[in-house]
Amino acid sequence: MESAGEYSRMENGGDSKKSATGKESWNNGIRTAQNMSTSLLRKKSDPLLVSKVRFQMLRQLLANLQEVILGTKLAVLFPAIPLAIAADFYEFGRHWIFALSLLGLMPLAERVSFLTEQIAYYTGPTVGGLLNATCGNATELIIALFALYQSKIHVLKYSLLGSILSNLLLVLGSSLLCGGLANLKKEQRYDRKQADVNSLLLLLGLLCHMLPLMFRYAATPGVLVAESTLQLSRASSLVMLVAYIGYIIFQLKTHRQIFDAQEDEGEEEEKAVMGFWSGFSWLVGMTLVIALLSEYVVGTIEAASESWGISISFISIILIPIVGNAAEHAGAIIFAFKNKLDISLGVALGSATQISMFAVPLCVVVGWIMSVQMDLDFNLLETACLALTILVVAFTLQDGTSHYMKGIVLCLCYAAIAACFFVHKIPAPLEQINLNVRLKPSFESSV
């Protein structure tokens, strides 16, 4: 392992003098909750095989390859990527392309998180934190941008909403449940200030979603509100982006101490295992492969929905986010087992806040630039699910302790919402009819 590190340091030149001294502070700053959670899925590469190869350059390349491709337990899913590409070329069933692309996205998402962490060793804690904040949910963002590009606005809205719901209910619920069952005798506490900040930002996001929705219902019938709703959504997106920037400053500069992951006594000082430029080029390459697979996913979603008999909303809200989040999910559960709830909460809530306050408004702004009519109106049922979810989570986390009952309730909330979207078979064109739906008081609607 040392030899690979040495070569990469020599390759990078000027970085070597920084590497020795500031390493402790870098490690403190860079090991955010998200990094630590996915690090559990890594495995140390065995360099013995590689060191037998004679040529140095080849040895470097193979070490690098082994580190990146085989460095995770999810690597078993990597063969799905070439299979997906082959399925596209040789015209296998389109739902096969969909399934294989989904499977291939799982290890890719985890590797991108690993590479971001590696690059962050070289760039310092602040830029590293920013990189994490932006690339942490790269998969969801890329899927969303492709859906935007193909003008499948409902897939876009559903998948982003599904990511938020999955993070808030499934990841958080299963972590609290497993942690509660594993630590029945111990008291489980966490710092509620972090949970409070995230809940507050999610409530702001909820307000920005509900205003365009209620605006549509409140207008007198006959008046076209699509244009005003669009302008309102765009303005709200700018507000949400400002809030997100404020949150980043809060998290990385002024109030770091609330968010610092707990120090782990047993782990040694970790060093970067590859050079900056190799990490960067791997990152670019993997992002391209993610983009390709995302294009397949968005392109074949209707075909998969038809052939499997499941509604598009269920696939977008439930299946795609579970896949995209699998690595973080596993990590959050493992940390909850060890009674390190702050990290699990940081992962789940941090991802939800990121998607709600960064990915969604970013898509609205990109849609603005591309002149696509994307607004923040996610329809009544979806917005209500989001509202109730945020309410339940904010209430659950506001006292600073946890037990398995909280986890059970959150998981069952997710099950109820999943059942709701399983039976929700609204084809896309019918969405336009919602414009004419008015709420009538129940005592007027007598049969």
Add this chain to the structure above:
Amino acid sequence: MASLQEPWLLETGNLKGCSKEIRHGRTAHNMSSSSLRKKSDLTLVSKVRFVLLRQFLTNLQEVILGTKLSVLFPAIPLAIVAECYGFGRPWIFALSLLGLTPLAERVSFLTEQIAYYTGPTVGGLLNATCGNATELIIAIFALSQHKIDVVKYSLLGSVLSNLLLVLGTSLFCGGIANLRREQKYDRRQADVNSLLLLLALLCHSLPLLFRMSGASAALTADPTLQLSRASSIVMLIAYISYLVFQLFTHRQLFEAQEQSEDDEGISEEEPVIGFWSGFIWLVGMTAVISLLSEYVVETIEDASDSWGISVSFISIILLPIVGNAAEHAGAVIFAFKNKLDISLGVALGSATQIAMFVVPLCIVVAWIMGIKMDLNFNLLETGSLALSIIAVAFTLQDGTSHYLKGLVLLLLYIVIGACFFVSKTPLSNGIDTVVGA
């Protein structure tokens, strides 16, 4: 008393209720209704010569006359007479309602007696299931007569009554009586109950919004039904894990406070009737409750017509007040004594039981009977439920109390009552009223 215990002990064999376990079996429910009991005066009975007759009369006296509510017992035969001789149907309704009040309390008493013999865990389970026997029986009768609206309204009214009326009056009276003292309670119990009620709210809101956002009534009726049935199973799973939580793993959060030294009269209580006699009385009383409930459900429209009040008001406000009267009184009395944990245990525990057990159970029973009952309780009712749950969760989240909290909850209940007083929705038999497009 001791000499009379022996024959019962001989009859029932081994008495499992040693003192420690008896203490542990005293959940909040038990303790609250025990305040309405009165000690039987056995001197009259002890003069009777034959031992067996004496036993029987003691038993009778203990069960029938052992509560202050027994003055209402004559309403039961009067109701049966009214039914047989064809008196005005509103009279049958009113008399049945009055008769149900002491019966509900006696069922709770009998459950407690049986719990002495079965140990704390089964006793807790018995309490959890039979605690709201009246509401459950009324609901099942209404279901069998296809009056789905009455089922929905009465169950919703029970939840609202427990959350707002019982809790509000307890906090209000407790606050007024203890103006100088600080009133604290353990908020963890309140938190768990509020969380389960929020889950119930989610399961109620989803079918409602599904109908409202759907294309047309015909298209969404079936999926709404499937969704409701799936959500009911989810709620039952949550209730079972709540029982496991409450009775096995986290008992310490829910145990009723130990009676302290300065207590007036409640010493170590022993069961006053044997296991089998208690069981027989329980079965008998349940049968009478079923009879009265059938009268109530049959005559509810006639009572509504002749009194000029809407059916929804009777179902949401009147029925639950009657069914809950004993627990209500007990909760208020314990709040006076500044034992808020017990009052909260009664009110929140009942609300959680109805929302997470009785409602999904009715849907499953309807599923088995082939009746189309879903969780869509219509906009106004679900909105009231949502705001009540949010208000109560917020009220109870800090662990202290004062009379203004109780007053606010009471006023909330009055507003909701006024709302249903003026809303005159006609009953539809089995067809959901369509809301929205």
